[in-house]
Amino acid sequence: xxxEPSMRVEDKLYYNRYLVDVGHPHxxxxxxxTPSPQLxxxxxxxxxxxxxxxxxxxxxxxxxxxxxxGTCRVIAEPTGDIQWSHPRGGYGVLFKFG
Amino acid sequence: MIEERFDAIVVGAGMAGNAAALxxxxxxxxxxxxxxxxYPGSKNVQGAILYADMMEKLIPEFREEAPLExxxxxxxxxxxxxxxxxxxHYRSDDFNEERPNRYTIIRAQFDKWFSSKVREAGxxxxxxTTVTELAxxxxxxxxxxxxxxxxxxxxxxxxxxxxxVNGLLGTRAGLRARPTPDNVxxxxxxxxxxxxxxxxxxxxxxxxxxxxxEAAGTISRGMTGMGFIYANKECISLGIGCLVADFQRTGxxxxxxxxxxxxxxxxxxxxxxxxxKEYSAHLIPEGGYKAIPxxxxxxxxxxxxxxxxxxxxxxxxxxxxxTSGRIAAEAIVQVKSRREPMTATNLSLYKxxxxxxxxxxxxxxxxxxxxxxxxxxxxxFLTYPQLISKAMQNFVRVDxxxxxxxxxxxxxxxxxxxxxxxxxGDACRFARAxx
Ligand SMILES: Cc1cc2nc3c(=O)[nH]c(=O)nc-3n(C[C@H](O)[C@H](O)[C@H](O)COP(=O)(O)OP(=O)(O)OC[C@H]3O[C@@H](n4cnc5c(N)ncnc54)[C@H](O)[C@@H]3O)c2cc1C
Ligand code: SF4
Numbered sequence: 001x002x003x004e005p006s007m008r009v010e011d012k013l014y015y016n017r018y019l020v021d022v023g024h025p026h027x028x029x030x031x032x033x034t035p036s037p038q039l040x041x042x043x044x045x046x047x048x049x050x051x052x053x054x055x056x057x058x059x060x061x062x063x064x065x066x067x068x069x070g071t072c073r074v075i076a077e078p079t080g081d082i083q084w085s086h087p088r089g090g091y092g093v094l095f096k097f098g
Numbered sequence: 099m100i101e102e103r104f105d106a107i108v109v110g111a112g113m114a115g116n117a118a119a120l121x122x123x124x125x126x127x128x129x130x131x132x133x134x135x136x137y138p139g140s141k142n143v144q145g146a147i148l149y150a151d152m153m154e155k156l157i158p159e160f161r162e163e164a165p166l167e168x169x170x171x172x173x174x175x176x177x178x179x180x181x182x183x184x185x186x187h188y189r190s191d192d193f194n195e196e197r198p199n200r201y202t203i204i205r206a207q208f209d210k211w212f213s214s215k216v217r218e219a220g221x222x223x224x225x226x227t228t229v230t231e232l233a234x235x236x237x238x239x240x241x242x243x244x245x246x247x248x249x250x251x252x253x254x255x256x257x258x259x260x261x262x263v264n265g266l267l268g269t270r271a272g273l274r275a276r277p278t279p280d281n282v283x284x285x286x287x288x289x290x291x292x293x294x295x296x297x298x299x300x301x302x303x304x305x306x307x308x309x310x311x312e313a314a315g316t317i318s319r320g321m322t323g324m325g326f327i328y329a330n331k332e333c334i335s336l337g338i339g340c341l342v343a344d345f346q347r348t349g350x351x352x353x354x355x356x357x358x359x360x361x362x363x364x365x366x367x368x369x370x371x372x373x374x375k376e377y378s379a380h381l382i383p384e385g386g387y388k389a390i391p392x393x394x395x396x397x398x399x400x401x402x403x404x405x406x407x408x409x410x411x412x413x414x415x416x417x418x419x420x421t422s423g424r425i426a427a428e429a430i431v432q433v434k435s436r437r438e439p440m441t442a443t444n445l446s447l448y449k450x451x452x453x454x455x456x457x458x459x460x461x462x463x464x465x466x467x468x469x470x471x472x473x474x475x476x477x478x479f480l481t482y483p484q485l486i487s488k489a490m491q492n493f494v495r496v497d498x499x500x501x502x503x504x505x506x507x508x509x510x511x512x513x514x515x516x517x518x519x520x521x522x523g524d525a526c527r528f529a530r531a532x533x
Contacts, residue, residue, distance in 0.1 A: 009353045012288075012377040019136070045345045047286050047352040047379035068141060069379040070264030071284045074277050074342055086134055086266065088246050090226030094140045097289045097333075097376045098205035 009049045013065040021091035025063045027072065028083045035059045038076040046072055067093050104130045104254040106430060107243055108221075109229045109267060111138035113416040114402025115260030116212045117156055117423030123219035125431045130252065131221050132245060134228040139209025142262075143287060143380035144416060145326055145335055147310060148203045152417040156424060157215055161197065165207040167330040168308025169198030176364065178315035178325075179487040183364045194307065202308050202328045202335070232257060232271045232398070240271075240397035256430055256440040257398045260423060263381045265404035273398065274391030274405075279346055280472060281385030281406070283323065285339030286352040288360075290372035294332050300368055301329045312413065315483030317359050319350055322384075322475040325359045326413070327368060334369055336360065339382060341472060352379065382415065383408040387465035393452065394445040399426045407457055411464050418457045425451045466531040477524055481515050 027050070029039065039059040042051040048065045051072070061082075073084035086092075108119045111133035119131040135141040147170070153160050172189035193199065217223050224247075233242040233251040242253035259268050269276045292300075301309045313325040323340030338352075338359045345352065359365060383389065383406040390406050393399060401407070402419030409418060429448035430440070438444050452458050471478060489508045512521060 007357070012353065012374075015374055015376050016378070041346045041349070044349050044351050045284070045342070047284065049353075067377075067379045068264075069284060070277075070381050071342055071345075071379075073264065074279055074282055074381070075346055077276065084266075085230075086228045089134050089228040090136045092141075093378075094136050095143065095206050095376060095378055097207075097335075098139055098142045098144060098146075098209070098378065 009047070010065070013048060016065075016067070017094045017096060018064065019091050019094060020064050021087055024088060024091075025061070026085045026087040026092070027061055027063050027066065029059055029061050030081055030083070032058060032081070036076075036079060036081050038079050039081045041075055042072050042082075045075065104128050104222075104252070105434065106130070106256050106258060107132065107252060107254040108258040108260055109243065110260035110262060110402075110404075111135070111209065111213050111216070111223065111225070112142050112260060112262055112402065112419065113209075113212075114404070114419035114423035115258070116209070116216050117420040118258045118260055118401060118427040119216045119221045119223070120156060120219050121424050121427035122431060123216065123221035125427075127431065127434065129221035130254065131216060131223045132227045132229050132243070133213075133223065133225045135225060137206075137210055137225055138213035138223070139206035142205045142209055143285070143378045144203075144205045145287075145310075145328055145337070145413070146203050146205050146208075146416065147328065147413070148201045148208070149414065149417040150197065150199050150201065152420045154197075156420060164211050165204070167202040167204060168303070168306050169193065170200040170202065170310060171303075171307045172309040174309065174311040176311060176313040176315070177483045177486050178313050178317050178362065178364065179484045180316055181363060182487045182491065183313070183315070183362075184486050184490050202310070202330050204330060204335075229261075229267055232267055234271070238396065240395070243267075255397070255434070256445070258423070258426060258430075259398060259400040259404050260402050260419075261404045263383050263403040263406075263408075265400075268391075268400055268404060273395060274400065277381065277383065277385075277406075279343035280341060281383065281389045281468070282381045283339040283341050283384045283410070284345060284352055284379060285337050285382055286356045286377070286379045287335060287337030288356065288374050288378075289376040290334045290336055290369045291332060291375055292334065292369075292372045296371075297329055297332070297334065303329065306331070313359075314479060316480055317362065318355065318479050319348070320476045320480035321345070321348060321350065322471045322479060323355075324413070327365065333375070334372065336365075336369060341384060342381070343472070344475065382410065384410040384468055386410065386468045387458075387461040388468070390461070393449050395442045397440050399430070399445055399448050401426045407461070409460050409464070411467055412460070414460075421455060421457050422452060425455060425457075463533075464531070470527055470531045474524065474527070477516065477520075485512055485515055
């Protein structure tokens with residue numbers, strides 16, 4: 001029995017409420033030519049699919065849909081591949097249910 | 099206003115922070131609590147089951163006031179393979195008691211209410227404020243915090259770090275290590291809305307009775323993980339989580355796993371026709387006793403998930419958070435009432451009191467389980483569930499095969515998959531870790 005067809009994550013994020021802090025991304029990817037294994041892992045493990053490969057094969061992040069779980073921090077901060085902070089107070093995802 | 103000095107600053111308005119701030123404010127301390135969310139709960143994700151006993155110790159009358167969903171009368175454990183589940187249900191009318199033992203809750207709503215009690219007790223609660231750094235003096239003692247709101251520092255005798263599993267402050271200040279991929283799980287969760295009557299019919303409930311289902315097996319595809327389905331009044335919380343290290347190793351996606359779980363023939367009928375209103379994700383500390391960091395130091399204590407105080411085996415966390423927050427606060431109040439400084443030595447009272455509580459005793463009991471589950475995840479989360487399901491099917495299907503032959507076949511399938519030594523080893527390892 002099929003309840004609903006699998007949805008794209010991008011569409012799931014529309015359920016959520018966000019206050020995007022335009023121009024202040026709280027997660028940044030270090031400039032690189034070839035992505036490390038840690039950065040490549042983020043393409044799959046980020047539950048909001050914030051990480052993507054660009055045309056040059058580098059990993060990029062768009063933080064707008066970030067649900068602030070911290071998973072990418074746990075994986076890729078120790079290697080210096082990313083910088084992770086909380087969004088400024090009040091910004092970011094705002095769960096209604098949690 | 100922030101020029102003034104506080105007796106204590108609490109970072110975070112989750113379960114641990116609220117318990118700590120409430121306890122200290124009620125005892126007359128001047129408390130400042132800082133929360134980065136727009137309102138308390140806006141950043142928090144939980145299943146969620148609330149354990150009444152630990153809540154009652156903080157707010158005895160909470161049942162009359164708090165936003166509670168359903169009191170639990172039934173617990174289901176499911177071992178799943180791709181097409182079936184073998185379940186154990188425990189349902190008892192005893193749980194329809196005057197003061198129920200467990201409730202489902204919705205964290206964002208519950209945290210807002212909990213925070214209103216903290217304010218009532220006299221603490222200053224400041225939301226939309228991210229603490230960026232701990233302030234230290236020239237002897238490295240913690241003397242306050244810096245936030246993204248104002249320039250300068252806010253000072254206090256003691257800082258209670260209740261910043262949750264992903265706590266940046268403590269790790270940035272070098273007070274504890276950053277969580278590692280093998281001691282935190284990533285859980286993804288959705289809220290499925292349905293009419294109340296539909297939920298009650300599907301879960302066999304009346305009134306405010308509730309059910310929770312915990313599920314393990316091939317749904318986590320051989321990774322260390324669990325799924326959960328909790329009935330609320332008008333919605334169902336549904337989610338699944340796995341160790342971050344396992345996600346990293348396998349390249350499985352969390353949302354892929356969630357979709358797979360939702361489409362399982364045992365799960366799909368429960369949520370059919372629902373309207374999803376939220377998709378969230380959060381880490382859960384899973385390292386257990388061995389991952390607990392230093393709990394106190396010069397001018398600081400750490401409580402709740404930030405200190406890895408989470409019992410993954412029993413899926414208890416918020417109650418350990420509340421209890422550690424309350425105990426830390428009680429220790430601080432004692433030090434303060436003796437008019438002594440908040441030194442590491444004096445604050446060791448917190449550790450001593452926590453060691454005496456169920457929090458540390460429970461975590462100690464299971465100290466070897468996290469590693470066992472992790473290193474043998476293929477067996478526990480893939481092979482055994484498949485074997486158990488086949489065995490059950492073999493047991494119940496009537497097809498003219500003599501029973502003795504059926505039993506032989508079942509036994510053979512276990513031995514073939516794991517060998518006698520394997521089976522014996524798994525059983526011993528499990529028993530030893532559980533003891
Ligand atoms: C999917 C899931 C299901 C769960 N199910 C259950 C369950 O059924 N029962 C149960 O008992 N437990 C459960 N848990 C565990 C439980 O949620 C946690 O143990 C509990 O929330 C920990 O409380 P805490 O106060 O330590 O942290 P949190 O509740 O995470 O609170 C931390 C707070 O600190 C704030 N904060 C963090 N950093 C800063 C900063 N720098 N500045 C300002 N504010 C900051 C955050 O915004 C947040 O409000 C579950 C967890 C998850 C993820
Ligand atoms: S914090 Fe979580 S949701 Fe946000 S980018 Fe990192 S992995 Fe993705």
